[in-house]
Amino acid sequence: xxxxxxxxxxxxxxxxxxxxxxxxxxxxxxxxxxxxxxxxxxxxxxxxxxxxxxxxxxxxxxxxxxxxxxxxxxxxxxxxxxxxxxxxxxxxxxxxxxxxxxxxxxxxxxxxxxxxxxxxxxxxxxxxxxxxxxxxxxxxxxxxxxxxxxxxxxxxxxxxxxxxxxxxxxxxxxxxxxxxxxxxxxxxxxxxxxxxxxxxxxxxxxxxxxxxxxxxxxxxxxxxxxxxxxxxxxxxxxxxxxxxxxxxxxxxxxxxxxxxxxxxxxxxxxxxxxxxxxxxxxxxxxxxxxxxxxxxxxxxxxxxxxxxxxxxxxxxxxxxxxxxxxxxxxxxxxxxxxxxxxxxxxxxxxxxxxxxxxxxxxxxxxxxxxxxxxxxxxxxxxxxxxxxxxxxxxxxxxxxxx
Numbered sequence: 001x002x003x004x005x006x007x008x009x010x011x012x013x014x015x016x017x018x019x020x021x022x023x024x025x026x027x028x029x030x031x032x033x034x035x036x037x038x039x040x041x042x043x044x045x046x047x048x049x050x051x052x053x054x055x056x057x058x059x060x061x062x063x064x065x066x067x068x069x070x071x072x073x074x075x076x077x078x079x080x081x082x083x084x085x086x087x088x089x090x091x092x093x094x095x096x097x098x099x100x101x102x103x104x105x106x107x108x109x110x111x112x113x114x115x116x117x118x119x120x121x122x123x124x125x126x127x128x129x130x131x132x133x134x135x136x137x138x139x140x141x142x143x144x145x146x147x148x149x150x151x152x153x154x155x156x157x158x159x160x161x162x163x164x165x166x167x168x169x170x171x172x173x174x175x176x177x178x179x180x181x182x183x184x185x186x187x188x189x190x191x192x193x194x195x196x197x198x199x200x201x202x203x204x205x206x207x208x209x210x211x212x213x214x215x216x217x218x219x220x221x222x223x224x225x226x227x228x229x230x231x232x233x234x235x236x237x238x239x240x241x242x243x244x245x246x247x248x249x250x251x252x253x254x255x256x257x258x259x260x261x262x263x264x265x266x267x268x269x270x271x272x273x274x275x276x277x278x279x280x281x282x283x284x285x286x287x288x289x290x291x292x293x294x295x296x297x298x299x300x301x302x303x304x305x306x307x308x309x310x311x312x313x314x315x316x317x318x319x320x321x322x323x324x325x326x327x328x329x330x331x332x333x334x335x336x337x338x339x340x341x342x343x344x345x346x347x348x349x350x351x352x353x354x355x356x357x358x359x360x361x362x363x364x365x366x367x368x369x370x371x372x373x374x375x376x377x378x379x380x381x382x383x384x385x386x387x388x389x390x391x392x393x394x395x396x397x398x399x400x401x402x
Contacts, residue, residue, distance in 0.1 A: 064133025064371035066351035069312035076107025126323030131373035140171030285331035286322035311346035
């Protein structure tokens with residue numbers, strides 16, 4: 001067997017199979033053409049010729065972490081609003097004064113593509129430093145044709161230049177922009193029939209997302225968007241049941257969505273529908289923390305119905321300014337009572353499913369992309385145990401150090 005790289009003298013959390021972490025105590029990995037060619041116990045290494053060998057001195061190797069829900073590209077900063085909320089101002093009061101999502105939309109429209117790229121790259125560094133090798137990036141802070149396309153172009157550029165794989169999601173139905181407050185229907189038409197086809201024609205869209213809540217968009221409006229997405233051959237996903245039980249989980253299931261995200265208020269009927277349709281539940285503990293929510297996602301129902309649970313940062317300027325994937329793992333364990341293994345699977349194999357990439361990344365198996373994270377830890381549970389510690393030793397993306 002010929003290989004470009006041999007990783008040896010390491011412990012592996014393959015996340016493949018039902019065993020705890022899919023662990024191999026003394027392992028090795030052969031990498032060829034950017035993919036895993038062989039993985040297993042070091043004593044079982046096949047005959048091989050490797051162009052290069054990296055000895056990892058007993059460190060743990062996991063699949064590269066996957067942040068499957070972010071709003072990484074945006075203009076401006078809302079730390080001042082964070083201070084105002086801590087001093088007693090409500091979100092509604094801030095919004096009436098021109099803050100909230102309106103301020104992010106204004107700043108994103110005013111920023112150039114280079115400015116958006118530079119600011120997103122700074123945030124990306126935090127994610128990369130915590131083992132991220134794949135990231136999903138949504139639009140949704142433009143809410144007009146030119147700015148939505150601008151955001152998606154920046155996301156594609158990050159995928160070319162940022163040292164990570166990027167999947168894009170069109171989130172035109174995120175909020176009604178200020179100029180359409182008196183004519184909401186006109187904006188819904190524009191988002192569905194104008195912006196989405198233009199973004200798709202430029203090859204900027206991997207999936208279509210929407211925010212289904214009474215304060216955002218209705219089930220009927222989202223269904224129109226999803227019908228158009230299906231016509232274009234695009235998979236869908238949904239911000240569902242975050243603030244209320246709006247039937248979002250069932251809607252996601254009806255359209256066989258890749259994922260339903262947030263889902264704090266989803267009912268057992270919604271969870272059952274997700275299970276039957278194979279929809280992944282994406283848990284977002286950063287937003288839960290920053291909004292001081294008290295309604296937990298239905299974790300026990302998700303477990304009993306065997307719904308795959310993913311974990312993501314929801315990195316965004318308003319409700320989850322979180323740029324650490326290991327922090328998201330820790331918060332998922334502390335707040336939602338996931339086990340460390342569940343949280344790590346949520347940031348790897350299940351996150352890959354939530355992006356439609358389960359056949360390409362997310363586990364350490366032959367044929368998968370060689371996206372790896374190498375950690376200075378003694379056991380995988382430390383990824384959930386330490387909050388803010390620098391645990392990452394090295395990342396590989398497509399078999400190359402990144």
